[in-house]
Amino acid sequence: MPNRQHAGQAKAATAVVVGGGIAGLVSARELALQGIDVTVFEASGHCGGCVRRHDVAGFLLDAGAESFATRSKAVSDLAEELGLGDELVQPDPAGAWLQLPESARPLPKSGILGIPADPMEPGVIAAIGRAAALRAAADKVLPLGNLLGKDRLSLGELVRTRMGHSVLERLVTPVAAGVYSADPDVLDVDSVAPGLRASVASHGSLQAAVGAMRKAAPAGSAVAGINGGMGRLTEALLADLAQRGVSVRTKARVSAVSKHDGEWRVESAAGTFQAQGLVIAADGGSAVDLLAPGLPGFEGLRPEPGPAVALVTLVLDEPELDAHPRGTGLLVAAGADRIRAKALTHATAKWPWLAAQTGPGTHVLRLSYGRATGKPESARGEDFTGWADEALYRQALADATELMGVPVADADILGWKVVRWTAALPSATVGHRDRVAAVRELAGTWERLQLAGAWLAGTGLVAVVTDARARSRQLAAELAAPPS
Template identity: 45%
Template sequence: MTSEHSPELAARAAQQHVVVIGGGIGGLVAARECAKVGMRVTLLEASETLGGSIRTAELDGVVVDVGAESFATRGGHVRALVDELGLGDSVVSPQGGGAWLCGIPDAEDAPLPAGSLLGIPANPFQDDVRRIIGWRGAWRAYIDRLRPPLTVGHERSLGRLVGSRMGARVRDRLVAPVTAGVYSADPDDVDTDVAAPGLNAALTRIGSLSGAVGLLAAERKGKVPGAAVLGLVGGMGRLVEALRADLAAYGVELRTGTRAIRLDREAGRWTVGIESLSDEGADAPAETSLTATGVIVATAEPPARHLIDPHVSGLGDPGAAPAIEIVTLLLDAPELDAAPRGSGVLTVPGSHTAKALTHSTAKWGWLREAAAGRHLVRVSFGSQGEPAATAALDDAAAAALALSEASALLGVALREPQLLAAHRARHVQAQPSSLIGATERRAAIRTAVTAISGLAVVGAWVAGTGLAQVIPDAVAEADRLRAGLLWD
């Protein structure tokens, strides 16, 4: 924005009113981008709290993340926002060592092998790999090295690629626990090029899958080292609070307990039908609509589709979204002081009721200090196409099941009197971005939405799951919308 055009653009910006529907991280970032250029912005959030998948709770005086607890460092976008908001000094790396694997058929629980990619080993005879897949699995995986290069093809399914090259034991015992824990998906449904960029190309160059993993590992060594994920002292909820304060400074009107129920468009302007879900001000006349020059829909997929369906064609079918439950336990368990299973545990699918566990006080030093000798663990249930085992349970029964699973996964006998407090959180995730076809599906939705002037859609269902995808997408979409409003 050049200086000679700034007064004119500032005047145009002041004439705009953007309504952002949804107060998750995508909506907060998009609202900030529009407000930064002087646009009037109103943000509507149906619940009483902001943050979406970033949630906190207090367990016996300890504030903990019960949603997203970290952010991926790839791309640097999340870290850049954290720094802009003045939280750079609070960024921390995870501790506690690597994760363990539980539920291995005919084998003891063991640490996840080092030097692997999504569980795919570079050397199947490595001791920590062979401990999990056995000699039979190691020799079957070694056949991958002997296959002629001419048999190498481009396989989109990660599970089929691993199974055909290295055998069922590598796929089921090493790769499936990782894809279930990270993507809530079966490896056969995971897109190789999305989950492991460059793997197919390296396979073509090297001629073996294990060799391709080794090549990618060698290439990574030449890059700046660092953790794949980072957290914040005090929890990820601080990011939401910093965004809230920043939006307030920019003059953004934040309305919680207010739901958008419809969108209408006439003569280039939008009308957003709203309803209040809060009792506050119940005696006052109910406001039923807002007018806007631009609308950013930042909700989960079902309510977003309800709002934009009358205006957008070509959205395709809704994506299947796994329902995940996370039960966080605060424990008086000195036997966990030595972090017997590192920072957490993944399970071989079908072996345990829980799909994963995070030993939070082993993983985050700041949380260990806040817990003052007590321990926090997060037990995760549910996956793609599989309802969470806790879904039909009441809170007490869900906590009891989580305690039982934690005991089994950590290899420590935990008893009910050791449970000091528990919190249960349900998350309906967007369709995992790693699934086959998800990239094309999101691209088609984006194309359909951008054809409608003054409308943008952000959030995990169109950007891909994870803050590292949601945040830069929200910035780009807000920039596209505001450019259209200012110049068109």
């Protein structure tokens, strides 16, 4: 059902979307649903951004995101609308493990971001020791003081103050590294755990707040996936857009946007286009590059670059891994110095659909490298941008051996690939929410402009999809109204 108007019909409003990641594709679909004639410009040769599949040793595997949070129905609703409703799958319930400096053990399951709802739970005591668990339990009786009234509060400061150093280092730091590629001391608590601060205030302790939030969460696994990989979401979105007559141009980096006589002029590698509405759904740095020439205030709102992340995927023959020795994978705690990876996903243990494809004895391991520490990167050895692919591959073999407790050698490998992400994981650093509000306010001075994407919405598909839908609906409403 192409979106073009027919003779006698009013001319459709037009919009351009800059960026063909999930935020851009969802925005384009939402605008097309409102009858708007949409063109998407994507800088690279393929759409999807962090959500796409690649071929490793003959298997189509996710190159970036491989799941979505189930705390909201944003992604599952979208998948259903795209005909993927029957393809939604749950991960294996075994759950992840923690690699501590001295040993590996299952990650306690009762927490949020690694913060335990019950510090005296046996799994927590096993991970941090009895003395540290007792210190963490004191959170229940310690006065809140003025901690929650602080203008800016990091996840690290909240956890350290309420539950002590061990909970932070041994439980929360590895989870934050796995999810945000960042140290809890740089993460804004209000951005990564919205509502937690208020919940601590109303429940009187961090553990009670975490317990209440866990109780309020939907039953079942905290994440879900798509049979065949999350990349299918991008493929389904592209098929849907094609059906709606949306034009998607790849290798079409947008180099400038400006407004003339109430219309946007968009200059791209594919030529210059005019449109009435504009969504910028690029990463934060690229968005500021486009907006600052017209609104100089944007230069001061340029986001800090997020951590450079490298993902090494190994496909290997190793029957010993059939026993899933470390659940669905491991998060690596600080102090496990022999290991350079921050997390390992045993994808064939986590996703039964993938194990069915590879068959017994063949496995997929994904190891991720790089995190924002807020300290000089080289001092902690957390920046892998200078590493050649081959060096990262060798490191991944050593790390996989150490983490899985099973020798993983070059001779076992059927195929491997390194994918690097530079601007894909914006850091939700302390003060993030204020900066987002300032960006939104400044962008609001231009009519018929909306900004979408993870740098403002927050990392993760739920946040990105929810925000992109809301922003593009707002733009559609603006386009339906006469310009002021």
